Amino acid sequence: MILTTHYMEEAEALADRVGVMKAGRLLALGTPEALKARTGAERFEDAFVRLVREEEAS
Numbered sequence: 001m002i003l004t005t006h007y008m009e010e011a012e013a014l015a016d017r018v019g020v021m022k023a024g025r026l027l028a029l030g031t032p033e034a035l036k037a038r039t040g041a042e043r044f045e046d047a048f049v050r051l052v053r054e055e056e057a058s
Contacts, residue, residue: 008045018044020051027055 005011011018012032020028020035028035028051032044039054041047 008043008048012044020048022052022055025055027051 003011003014015032017030018028018032018035019026028038030038032047035051036042036044036047039047039050041050
């Protein structure tokens with residue numbers, strides 16, 4: 001099943017794996033915990049913001 005949402009709490013609570021997309025590009029894919037670890041964020045919403053900003057800086 002694929003769920004699309006802009007609510008990070010919802011994605012974290014309901015999904016086994018999360019894909020972060022921007023402008024039609026997949027920026028990251030993994031469990032919410034793995035994406036938090038990758039970005040060093042404590043909250044999943046902060047991880048999302050860091051992943052998007054990483055892409056913007058590229």
